[in-house]
Amino acid sequence: xxxxxxxxxxxxxxxxxxxxxxxxxxxxxxxxxxxxxxxxxxxxxxxxxxxxxxxxxxxxxxxxxxxxxxxxxxxxxxxxxxxxxxxxxxxxxxxxxxxxxxxxxxxxxxxxxxxxxxxxxxxx
Numbered sequence: 001x002x003x004x005x006x007x008x009x010x011x012x013x014x015x016x017x018x019x020x021x022x023x024x025x026x027x028x029x030x031x032x033x034x035x036x037x038x039x040x041x042x043x044x045x046x047x048x049x050x051x052x053x054x055x056x057x058x059x060x061x062x063x064x065x066x067x068x069x070x071x072x073x074x075x076x077x078x079x080x081x082x083x084x085x086x087x088x089x090x091x092x093x094x095x096x097x098x099x100x101x102x103x104x105x106x107x108x109x110x111x112x113x114x115x116x117x118x119x120x121x122x123x124x
Contacts, residue, residue, distance in 0.1 A: 013032050013033070013038070014030060014031065014032040014033055014034055014035075014038035014041070014042070014064075015030070015031045015032055016028060016029060016030050016031070016041075016042065016045060017029045018045070018050065018051065020050065020054075021058070022056075024053070024054060024055045024056060024087075025054050025055070025056040025057070025058070026050065026051055026054035026056075026057055026058075027057070027058045027059075027060060027118060028045070028046075028051065028057060028058070028059045028060070029059075029060040029063070030042070030059065030060065030061055030063065030064050031063035031064065032063070032064065032065065033064075033065060033066040033067075034061075034064050034066065034067040034068070034071035034074075034099075035066060035067070035068045035070060035071060036068060036069075036070035036071075038071070039068075039070035039071050039073065039074045042071070042074045043074050043077065046074070046077075046078050046081075052081075054087075055082060055085060055086065055087030055088070056082070056087050056088050056089075056090075057078060057082060057087070057088070057089045057090070058089075058090045058091075058092065058118055058119065059075065059078070059089060059090070059091050059092065060092040060118050061091055061092055061093065061094040061099065062092055062093070062094060062095045062117075063094075063095070064094045064096065064099050065094075065096045065098070065099060066096070066098060066099055067094070067099045067102050067103075068102070069106075072102070072103075072106060072108055075089070075091065075108070075112070076108075076111075079111075079112065088113070089112065089113075090112075090113045090114075090115060091112045091113070091114045091115070092114075092115055092116070092117060092118050093114050093115065093116055
C-alpha cells in the first residue's frame with residue numbers, strides 16, 4: 001500500500017511517500033530539501049497512526065539533497081519514539097554528499113543505523 005502524502009513539489013520542496021511493509025513496519029521515502037520549514041510536516045506525518053503503529057521504520061533519504069538541524073531533530077524524535085517501545089528506525093543514506101556531510105559532522109551517522117539501499121520490499 002502506498003500513500004502519496006504531498007502534492008507535486010515546487011523547487012526544493014520536500015515530498016514524502018509512505019508504504020506499509022509488514023504488520024508492524026513501514027517505509028517513509030523523502031525527496032528534496034529537509035529543512036526547518038519541511039520538518040514540521042514530517043513530524044506531523046510521523047505522528048499519524050499508520051506510522052506510529054509501525055514499530056520498525058525505514059526512512060529512505062537517498063533523494064534528500066539538503067538536511068538541517070530541524071530535519072535531524074525530526075529523525076532523532078522518530079528514533080526516540082520507536083526505541084522507547086522496543087522498535088527501530090533505519091535510515092537509507094542520502095546520495096547527496098552535502099546531506100551526508102551533515103550526518104558525519106553531527107555524528108548522527110554513528111547514532112542511527114544507516115544502510116546504502118532499502119531492504120527488499122520496502123521501497124515505495
